[in-house]
Amino acid sequence: MPVKLSVVVITFNEERNIARCLESVKNVADEIVVVDSFSTDRTREISLRYGAKFMEHPFEGHIEQKNYALTQASYPHVLSLDADEALTSELEQAVLAAKNNWQADAYGMNRLTNYCGKWIHHSGWYPDTKVRLFDRSKAVWGGENPHDKIILSKGATLQHLRGDLLHYSYYSVSQHLGQINKFTDASSKAMARDGKTVSLPMVILKPLFRFFRAYVLKRGFLDGPEGFIISVSSAVSVYYKYVKLYMHNRQQRRQG
16 A cells, blocks of 8 residues: 655755755655744745645754654654755655555665765765655664764664665855864764763874775765865864864863
8 A cells, every 4th residue: 555655854044955855755745844943044935835834943953853853744654855855756756666565664765965066976975875765663863963864773674765865965165164164063062972082193094084085995086176175075074073072072181
């Protein structure tokens, strides 16, 4: 028997992306749920235009917000997307097929990212498989903020869908660098709360290895100038995360 599907999206000032996202799911969704963190742009207006059930909820973290959004879905089978993601036509057909013949507890899909107008096929960014379609009784959002991921229940079954999930990540390098600072604040604080520490040599070595991994091992050089920028930015992100953790640890030792 076909299953009913709730498409769930969390948003904050996503007027640039949300229409593309919702347009891509209108043929697979039996319900669209948008949980918003008090946007000040046209996110609400655009979401309502697509018939979404729109609600506002304070943002306490990506994981917390996405888990809250799951509780607002009317149906147990959920497609959970970010506002800057969209289904390709091939993935749309694969989701429809899964709806009509639901066989697994969850389904993964490859995510293809657009960076400053270029589709990135290397640099460690592809295939970037994500679980986005699942029975919410068998899955929960977990991981470490801001890098959330689906955690499946023990024994849950997983299948892979054909087609790509398109990810429109950054429109400019400035936007990327701003997000790096924001995300590394969140991730370094999460690591500190978990009691993690890092030495000064590792603060230096980890970013160097990240660049080598992205640009050489993951063939970022094949993505052209964007591959080099991504690889450098990835190294900078690792540096920021660990230097913030290092300085936090140092301050704690001084106070102790």
